Amino acid sequence: MLFKKNKLKMRDKLIEHCAVFGVTCDDIGYSVSQELYKGLMALQHRGQESSGISILQTGGKIFTYKKTGLVSQVLNEKIRSHFWGNIGIGHNRYATTGASEFSSSDYIQPYHFKNNVLEFSLAFNGTIPVYDKIKQKLNEMGRVFITNTDTEVIVQLLASIALETEDWVEVLKRTSIYLEGSYSLILLTPEGDIYAMRDPLGFKPLCIGELITEERNLYYVASESCAIDAVGGLFLRDVKPGEIVHLSFQDDIHSEIILKADRGALCQFEFVYFARPDSVIDGVSVAEARVRLGQYLAKADPYLKDPKFKENAIVVPVPDAGRSASVGYANAAGLPYAEGLMKNRYLWRTFIMPGQQKRKAAVQEKLNPITSVVKGKDVILIDDSIVRGTTTSQIVKLLKEKGGANAVHLRISCPPIISACYMGIDFPTRDELIAGRAQNLFGENFIEEIRKKIGADTLIYQNVNDLVKAISLREDQLCLACLTGDYPLKSIKNLAEIENSIVNSRSLQQ
Template sequence: MCGILGLLLHDPSVDAAPEICEGLSLLQHRGQDACGVITCGPKGRFYQCKANGMVRDIFDSNSITRLVGGMGVGHVRYPTAGSFNNAEAQPFYVNSPYGIVFAHNGNLINTGSLMQFMDHTAHRHINTASDSELLLNIFAYNLQQTGKFRINEEDIFTAIGGMMSQVKGAYACVAMLAGFGIIGFRDPNGIRPVGIATRKSGTGHDYIIASESVVADAGGFVDWRDINPGEAVIITRNGISRRQIAAPNTFAPDIFEFVYFARPDSVIDGISVYRSRMAMGDALAVKVQAVLKNANIDIDVVIPVPDTSRVAALNLAQKLQLPYREGFIKNRYVGRTFIMPGQQMRKKNVRRKLNAMALEFAGKNVLLVDDSIVRGTTSKEIVQMAKDVGAKKVIVASCAPPIRYPNVYGIDMPSRKELVAHGRDNDEIAAAIGADVVIFQTLPDLIDSVRQLRPAITEFDCSVFTGQYVTGGVDEEYLQHVESLRADNNRLKALNLNFGTVEGKSDGDGSHEPENKTGASTPVNGSDDTVGLHNSWNTHS
């Protein structure tokens, strides 16, 4: 799961970088592995800063002031199909046929055939294992087919249409063409979120493209509108153009956005994430009441697992007329353990992240409410923490159904072996995480909790619960391939952690350079219409 952002300011003399970095900090929950910004300044020159790490660590005042220009693209990332290599930090860039910057949220499922096309037909070199770079080059190849020195909006729409006919999977993207403008588009199933908003500025308007509406809200942008499935939007200082490029397939936004990933103050595809989580709590309360009555267990207190489950847990407690308490205190300076690579790192960070207050647990039957149970590593540690401080019984209730299948559309849970619910029933899952009872939301109740806020959406991507993939093209061979890639990447990550690899800015050859705040961003030389890639474009002076 990644976060993307594009910004075009009406006044080209005002630098967009400070606002882009602020926006990326609001999307930090979507990825903590790497972040980056590329801006476009006078004469189509690009300036960039990207590296492994958090937004607050990579972008200080010195690096931000070096990012010149009134439009730019930003990205926060964690690795899925690619590796953790900091050479894969986005946005990506190509200089042919034009200077193009590209940021992508999602995952392609036909990378094998696309790589063959790149090698044998397009003759374009892919330098990383990231499908985002591949998607960029497919887009660039289709632009190149125009054969024009200067392109117009019609050419861009045509190129996006050609790209959409070639690629399969989930993609929400923002691109920037040197000296031209920014572009946003979304896959025909609308699996990953992205939208646009405007803000009055002098005699014109500023425009923003972002993964979540909260970024627009914070920046004073209005008229937020989700980009439709299969739609492309081109924004220049002359205005905005929209076009339905591909006929929409089954509109199926990822329901896990509402369960876990998105911020509660965001609205995605017309659905308030906050209100959907309230509804999840109400529905889960009914299930909890039935299960506990059958098991003859009385609950003394409802405690959420911070932070995502708070809204649902409060509604559940109110519906069941039970006390609601904050039993876990969170250290806000430790990242989200679900996103952290490697089981051992996730396990170590749970107790760094949370501390249980004995006063709320001792001698009580505790109902812990969590948004979901994925690998079970975090859940097991949390249950043990509750018991260590004296909980009599620990019942775990999940706002989501059991996750038994891998996600192939950009969420970091591709290996079935890593999923605690895969091949287990509820009693076996409870035993695996050390709980006395585990209770899961039913899939119909989860879907209804989200869909009731926008009945026009008839389907969601629920593949992690059902194993049914809305795009098709996902078979056993593909799943084994993705699981193998992820296992290799985890081993490499563990090796780098064990040997203390220094992480810093990404050089063009994928090597590591220690952090250098005085040279955090680098200009890329070019002309008004194209940007020439030279051997120091990603070097730090």
């Protein structure tokens, strides 16, 4: 059996977990709640389950408000006018844990810590895969946990270290020594400081910006530059891997590199799918990278050498993910680009469907072929990735059976996803990934087996070298682990080896 059904979750897209946004203003008569709202709205794509803010009010009190729901629902006008202060941080969350857990406010961020000696609020995007040992140690020291998240472990670790020094840069520096993982975090203190820290390999994006006017100066930190654009700010630069940036409402920006690594590991999926196209990450425009992904895909497509293949062909994106890559592919191939699938934009969250039948219905509700465009055509369908393959096979079927397409040639702008992610992306196990499982079962011919399973007439994936060239960062600046099985974190290599050996033994038995 090529597909293994996960009865709990049948998402067929990879999901980023969280977004962070922070702002300080030197005018204590100004409220940043509107900025927090706009910034988090621009980052909604990185987390849609819950949202929250912590605002520092005059007098040094931090107030936190958080709830399940979209940003527009959680931070409605009433809440924005009620929560008032000149410094604040915010967070959007996408939960991977069970429904009962993510609906509990204990799991929603920012995480506001307060006892009789210490107070701070933390917004965290990332994962510390092997946090149990830190948790155990903190438990032995008498720390009590109310959630089973790595975020709370980081909070308790920060709180323990902050008992020894009042210097927050020092606290973060010492904390980072224990955190092997992927993270971008921001911390708000009652003194009115925001500290932002990116892990030494730079898995997650994080950037800073400013808005200097005659009336006031504002400084921003955000998961993506599109959020700084949304508040009318000027993008300054990315926070470097291993760097702590201090935003002070009384001063401008200070920073220091605290941990250096001999390589980087920015998640390649930021460019393929996660990030908004209007963001710039580590100096690379996401939109331009996606167009180049399509161009490289076309350049390496052997079928395009055959004029007959091109005679009746149109290039159609899977909306919205395949759009930029389709433009690049169509231009490089010299073929017409056409919108052949209509997406219902008002269906939120249909990707979370607990069952195969419901998922099939969801695809049909969400996508409809435009018959006048695709009927009788050889459709070159561009998508960004194939995860389990269930949605893709549904789309191919829709185009052929409902849309009347003559053929569907599938082109994927990301190479086959063969290994699980342990760095904070909501990912199926290797066993559930169509390419991981097919590779175990069929070896070198696994792509042909995927093509048959999906029902496409031909199937071409991007290759890893072209993906790196299209992103235009060096290979040693990127994480490619889910495509190559080569994990940049030592603690993960062991986990991955254990999982792969389990999958291999299962494959042999089936």
